[in-house]
Amino acid sequence: MTSARPLWEGRAMALLGIVLVAFSLRSAVASLSPVLDHISQAFPVSPVVVGLIGAAPPVCFAVFGLLTPLVERRFGLERVAVVALALMAAGLLLRGLSVDSVTLLGATALVFAGVGSGNVLLPPLVKKYFPDRLGVMMTVYSTTMAVSTFLPPLVAVPVADSLGWRISLGMWGVFAAVALVPWVGLLIRERREPAAPVVTELLVPDPTDGVDDLRDAVAASTGPISTAPASPRIFGRLWRLPLAWALAFVFATSSSMAYASFAWMPAMLVDIGGVSPATAGFLLSVFAAVGLPCSMLVPVLVVRFQATRPLFFFAAGAGVVGLAGLLVAPRAALALWVVIFGLTAIMFPLSLVLLSIRARTPESAVALSGFVQSLGYAIAALFPLTIGLLHETTGGWQAPIVLLAAALVAAAPAGWISGRRRTIEDEWERRHGRW
Known part of the structure; x- marks a missing residue:
C-alpha cells in the first residue's frame, strides 16, 4: 500500500487543477436554464431549441466518453485535459456572446464536448496524482461538483438582473480558463522532468472492505479509465x-x-x-x-x-x-x-x-x-x-x-x-x- 502524504506536498497544482475542473464540469450544465427568460427577450428561443440544449449533455457524455480514451492514449492525460478545458472555456464565453438560438446551441455543444471529455479524464487524473489519497480526493471532487451544481442557479438570475444575461452566462468561462493554468504548468514541468508511468487500473471492491474502498471504486467508475479498451x-x-x-x-x-x-x-x-x-x-x-x-x-x-x-x-x-x-x-x-x-x-x-x-x-x-x-x-x-x-x-x-x-x-x-x-x-x- 502507498503511504499517504499531505495533499499539497509536491502536487499543489494538481489539487488546484482537479478542484477547478470539477467545478467547471457542473457549472456548465446548471447555469443556462435559469436565464432563458432573459435570453428570450434578446432573441427567440423555441422549446425545441431548449430541448436540444437539454439533450446536449448526455449526448456529449456518451460520444466523448467513448472517444476520449482513444485520444488520451495518443496524447496523454494532461494534454487532453488542457484541450477539454479550452473547449469548455471557449464555449462558455461564446455562449454569452450568442446572437440567436443557433449560435447559442452551437456554443453549448462546444461546452459539452469539453465537459464530456472532462468527465472521463477526472477520475484517472485523481488516480495519477493522488494514488495514496483516493478516498479523500473522491470526497473533495464530488463535493466540489455538488456545490457547482446548485450554486449557478442560485446566482444566475440576480447577476442577469444586475449585469445582463451575457455576463451571467459568460462568467463561468472564467473558472474554466483559470483551471487551465495549473494543467499547463504541470505539462511544462513534465516536459522538464518526465514522470514515471502510472498504472490506472479500475478498482473493484469487495463489498465487505468498507466505505473508503467503495469511494475509490465509484471515483474510478465515473468513466472508462483502463488504458485498454473494454x-x-x-x-x-x-x-x-x-x-x-x-x-x-x-x-x-x-x-x-x-x-x-x-x-x-x-x-x-x-x-x-x-x-x-x-x-x-x-x-x-x-x-x-x-x-x-x-x-x-x-x-x-x-x-x-x-x-x-x-x-x-x-x-x-x-x-x-x-x-x-x-x-x-x-x-x-x-x-x-x-x-x-x-x-x-x-x-x-x-x-x-x-x-x-x-x-x-x-x-x-x-x-x-x-x-x-x-x-x-x-x-x-x-x-x-x-x-x-x-x-x-x-x-x-x-x-x-x-x-x-x-x-x-x-x-x-x-x-x-x-x-x-x-x-x-x-x-x-x-x-x-x-x-
Missing part, C-alpha cells in the same frame, strides 16, 4: 444479460430526471407555481442541493446494508409524489414538491456503486460501465427534447410531468433486478455456463 467479448455478452440492461435503465432514469429538470424546471415553476425567475432559479438550486447528502449516504447504505432495492424504490416513490404534487397542487407547497422530487438524485450514486460491485474483475467493470453509461445517456438525451415537444404541442406542463412520473414507474422492474446480489459473471454462468 473486451469486445465481454461487451457483447452484456446485451444478453437482464442485469446489465437493468443497471442501464436505472442509470438512464437517474440521468433523465436530472437533465430534464435542468433544462425545464425553471420555466415550469414560473408557469405552474407563479413564482419569479429568480425564485425558480433558487428552487432549481435546492433541487440540485438534495443530491449532496445523497452522494454521501448512499454508498454507506449500499456497502453496509445491501440497501439497493429500498433506496431505488424510495427514490422512485419520492419522485412520483413530488411530481404528483407539482401536477395537482403546485402553489400549495411548491418548494416541498421540488425537494421531494429532488430525492430521485439517490439513483445517481446508487448507479455508480452498482457499476463497481456488479462485476468481478476490472475488465468486466470497464465493459459494464461503458455499456450502462452509453445506453443510459442515449436514453436520457431523449427526455429534454421530448418534454419540449410535449410542452409546445399541448401548451401546458401536465403531459411532461406525467411523462416523467411514468418513466419512474416503468423503471420499477429494473430497480428490482438491479438489487440481485450477484455479478454479471454470476448471471452469465447461471444462464449460459462458464464465463
